Amino acid sequence: MTALNIQHVVKRHGDLETVSDVSLTVEAGERVALLGHNGAGKTTIIKMVLGLMPISQGTIDVLGNHPGSAAARRQTGYLPESVAFHGALTGREQLHHFARLKSVPLKQADDLLDRVGLGHAADRRISTYSKGMRQRIGLAQVVLGQPKLAILDEPTSGLDPVSRHEFYDIVEEMAHNGSAVMLSSHALTELELRTDRIAILSQGQLVANDSLQQLRERASLPIRFKVTASTDTIESVSDKLGGTRVNCQSVELMCRPDEKIGVLSAITALGPVVKDVDVTPASLEELYRHFSRIEEKSS
Numbered sequence: 353m354t355a356l357n358i359q360h361v362v363k364r365h366g367d368l369e370t371v372s373d374v375s376l377t378v379e380a381g382e383r384v385a386l387l388g389h390n391g392a393g394k395t396t397i398i399k400m401v402l403g404l405m406p407i408s409q410g411t412i413d414v415l416g417n418h419p420g421s422a423a424a425r426r427q428t429g430y431l432p433e434s435v436a437f438h439g440a441l442t443g444r445e446q447l448h449h450f451a452r453l454k455s456v457p458l459k460q461a462d463d464l465l466d467r468v469g470l471g472h473a474a475d476r477r478i479s480t481y482s483k484g485m486r487q488r489i490g491l492a493q494v495v496l497g498q499p500k501l502a503i504l505d506e507p508t509s510g511l512d513p514v515s516r517h518e519f520y521d522i523v524e525e526m527a528h529n530g531s532a533v534m535l536s537s538h539a540l541t542e543l544e545l546r547t548d549r550i551a552i553l554s555q556g557q558l559v560a561n562d563s564l565q566q567l568r569e570r571a572s573l574p575i576r577f578k579v580t581a582s583t584d585t586i587e588s589v590s591d592k593l594g595g596t597r598v599n600c601q602s603v604e605l606m607c608r609p610d611e612k613i614g615v616l617s618a619i620t621a622l623g624p625v626v627k628d629v630d631v632t633p634a635s636l637e638e639l640y641r642h643f644s645r646i647e648e649k650s651s
């Protein structure tokens with residue numbers, strides 16, 4: 353089921369067009385990452401989806417409802433880029449408040465405080481919380497009531513690496529339970545394995561919208577091999593395979609994706625002199641640069 357359906361959406365501020373003919377869907381249970389440079393139009397799209405900003409052209413359907421309608425809001429969880437809570441309230445009081453607004457049992461709020469790692473600080477005032485702790489309260493209020501659509505704008509800014517990992521575990525759990533999740537981020541490395549689809553915006557236009565695997569196939573960027581042998585055999589390995597010597601034990605090779613199996617066969621044919629092989633396909637960061645650059649060149 354399609355939870356979010358954005359079709360041919362345009363946003364104009366006077367003469368300035370900041371979102372140009374963007375079409376994007378997010379299915380129930382799917383995690384879609386919205387990527388783009390500063391000013392690419394991510395927050396503008398999110399604001400239109402939430403009904404906080406009027407659409408100049410095109411349509412947005414949120415679970416069969418108009419963006420910003422009571423029905424759409426009831427089923428949507430939102431974590432803004434800069435999350436702000438009442439500093440005088442404790443984490444528990446703040447989350448209980450959201451639970452009452454969402455008509456969710458208070459017990460669920462208490463359980464969520466533990467789930468986001470704030471059980472120990474639940475009865476402390478939010479003014480004493482670090483940025484990461486506030487972000488966790490923000491995530492807890494999104495998860496509260498298991499919304500059918502979750503919109504997360506730069507959700508991991510301010511979180512340390514362990515907290516980021518835990519954050520994506522919770523997002524995964526939400527998607528597993530049927531929520532559609534759209535999140536914007538600049539932290540590409542962490543998104544690689546934790547999202548189902550990547551949508552890349554460049555200057556208001558959607559320049560890519562595929563799974564990581566499909567993006568790799570489309571971009572056809574080189575694959576990197578690092579072949580390790582012993583110091584006394586690396587010279588002959590290097591002579592046979594070519595590539596660049598990176599140290600006294602390793603050679604680095606690059607090839608096109610369609611050459612991968614051939615290169616692997618050549619490495620395997622060298623037999624036990626090869627101690628190790630690392631095969632690294634294009635990273636999301638490289639793909640992101642590739643797709644953003646194509647658009648910049650053509651504009």
Ligand SMILES: Nc1ncnc2c1ncn2[C@@H]1O[C@H](COP(=O)(O)OP(=O)(O)OP(=O)(O)O)[C@@H](O)[C@H]1O
Nearest residue numbers: 365368370388389390391392393394395396397433
């Ligand atoms: N009310 C407005 N009037 C005029 N221009 C606006 C308005 N709101 C946003 N913009 C412009 O729209 C473009 C997209 O902004 P947006 O905030 O959506 O970018 P973003 O992709 O979220 O960037 P960031 O990663 O920096 O948060 C920017 O050029 C911004 O200046």
